[in-house]
Amino acid sequence: MRGFKKYKVLYVMMLPAIAYYIVFHYVPMYGAVLAFKDFQLMKGIWNSPWIGMYNFMYAFSDPVFLQVLKNTIIISLYKLIFGFPVPIIFALLLNEITSEKFKKIAQTISYLPHFISWVVMAGIFMSILSIDGLVNSIVKLLGMDPVLFMGNEKYFRLILVLTDIYKSFGWGAIVYFAAISGINGEIYEAAIIDGASRFQRVINITIPMLVPVMAILLILSMAGILDAGFDQIFNMYSVNVYRVSDIIDTYVYRKGMIEMEYGYATAVGLFKSVIALVMIVTVNWIIKTAGGKEHSLW
Known part of the structure; x- marks a missing residue:
């Protein structure tokens, strides 16, 4: 109680955030029961008949859903594998530039x-x-035939990964800039006295100091392993590339909002959430076991 009185202003400041999560994240969880019901609009959620695990069994027997699941995993892994290191590399490179003005402009x-x-x-x-x-236009100047990149299955996933990296790497590097700025400068000074080159300082000081931050961000990234980017794909894909770009989120949108199969769409969405929970717990355990408690979330 004494602590509450001491920090009561901070608790009051937390209220809007708490209210947001309660209203928009916890209250809607009531709708998850739709995954186990044959939803009928006139009866409402609670009075609709229970059908158990039927929606889940139907999903895993549907070849379209299996293809969607495959697309989601592939696109998410591509974004994680190729996108995760880019903010780190960008932060390391920018940190080695001595001109503060150029740093600010680049950031x-x-x-x-x-x-x-x-x-x-x-x-x-x-x-x-x-x-x-x-x-x-450049392709034509080089004497080659033009390519419909956005409608070509061969290039579409590559485009998704590259455009996602372009949009997010600068923002993702902020955490690494903050972590680098928190490294004690005396460590670098000692390394310089010992004759360490700039490359050796990066490899032996900067990167090891960033490992805890990398581990935490990797854990958080794994929670979204089935979140391949609804906004991006929904605005960029077309019927021509459905086979390689249709993901769980776009599938759920189509099933729920267009075809009005609310129970089935909820079941697929719930499956995605469960997988995200399992992934974040598993990766946290692996990192905690391999690197120590200080590198994990809990």
Whole structure:
């Protein structure tokens, strides 16, 4: 009680955030029971008949869902494998630049795409990669035939990964900039006296100091292993690339909002949430076992 009185202003400041999570995250969890019901609009959620695990069994017997699940895992893994190191590398490279003015300009430019919605970004990229766009104009100048990049299964996943990295790497590097700035400068000074080169200082000081931050962000990233990016894909894909780009989120949107199969859509969404929970707990345990408690979330 004494602690509450001492920090009562901070507790009051927390109230809007607590209210947000209760209203928009916890209260909607009541709707998860739809996954186990044959939802009938006139009867409502609670009075609709229970059907047990039927929606889940139907999902795993549906070849379309299995393809969607495969697409989601592949796209998410591509984004994680190729996207996770980019903010780290960018932060390390920028940290080695001595000009503070250039650093600030580079950081500001790298942040900007994060604040542009995927609706706008998708329009920009689709314009650049269209038949008459910038990329195909260069292709024509080189004497080659133009390519419909956005409608070609061969290139679409690559485009998704590259555009996602472009939009997010600057914002993702903020945490690493903060971690690097917190490293004791005396360690670098001692290394310089010992004759360590800039590369050796990065390898032996900076990167090891960033390992705890990397581990935590990796754990959080694994929670979204089935979150391949609804906003991005929904605004960029077309019927031509459904086979390689349709993911769980777009599938749920189509089943729930368009085909009105609310119970089935809820079951698929609940499956995704359970997998996310399992992944974050598993990766946290692996990192805790391999690297120590200080590298894990709990």
